[in-house]
Amino acid sequence: MPLAAISDDPPFAGSTEGIRHRLKLATAGAHHALDERLCQFDLTTTVHYRRFLQASAAALLPLEAALEQAGVAGHIDDWFLRRRSSAIMADLGELDGVARPMSLPLARRDRAFIFGTLYVLEGSRLGATYLLRIVAASADPRVRRATNYLRHGAGAGLWQGFLSQLSRGPTTADDEILMMESALGAFALFAAAVANA
Numbered sequence: 657m658p659l660a661a662i663s664d665d666p667p668f669a670g671s672t673e674g675i676r677h678r679l680k681l682a683t684a685g686a687h688h689a690l691d692e693r694l695c696q697f698d699l700t701t702t703v704h705y706r707r708f709l710q711a712s713a714a715a716l717l718p719l720e721a722a723l724e725q726a727g728v729a730g731h732i733d734d735w736f737l738r739r740r741s742s743a744i745m746a747d748l749g750e751l752d753g754v755a756r757p758m759s760l761p762l763a764r765r766d767r768a769f770i771f772g773t774l775y776v777l778e779g780s781r782l783g784a785t786y787l788l789r790i791v792a793a794s795a796d797p798r799v800r801r802a803t804n805y806l807r808h809g810a811g812a813g814l815w816q817g818f819l820s821q822l823s824r825g826p827t828t829a830d831d832e833i834l835m836m837e838s839a840l841g842a843f844a845l846f847a848a849a850v851a852n853a
Contacts, residue, residue, distance in 0.1 A: 676819060683839050700790060702799055706751045717757040726770050731770050734814075747803065751798055758848060772838025782815060
């Protein structure tokens with residue numbers, strides 16, 4: 657049963673199909689490995705859900721900070737609608753959890769970094785709907801209330817919007833390689849955060 661909040665949805669009939677498909681193929685192994693690691697969490701229990709949120713925050717917070725340092729708002733029109741740091745911190749506060757952001761390795765912080773990283777972060781919203789159903793079955797009302805992160809952007813079409821914005825700029829073969837490296841780096845950070853949870 658995949659628990660990763662990082663997923664993909666049915667094919668999108670647009671100009672991003674090629675790069676999207678190549679990103680999906682390049683990250684499939686990392687995606688599957690993260691799914692496997694996340695299976696250790698029983699999200700209906702307070703302790704496990706808190707650990708899941710702490711692991712997610714450990715990766716999300718530094719990635720969003722790096723995106724902002726890279727000038728994400730100049731590439732993604734609605735970035736401030738997409739930012740989830742406040743949402744996950746609110747959920748951790750509800751469960752008396754503490755965020756311990758991980759350190760990011762030094763890397764290029766350009767358009768390829770932005771879109772490769774966002775491929776993972778925006779894709780994570782797709783799996784959040786599934787995770788939300790699990791969390792809703794918790795016996796702990798605090799767990800059921802701590803869903804700002806999983807609900808963030810629900811119904812707003814943010815994945816399709818991301819794909820549309822991905823298609824706006826020219827992408828060279830070198831850019832694609834850098835996007836793939838950035839996406840793999842984001843998956844690796846989430847995996848390390850889960851391993852340390």
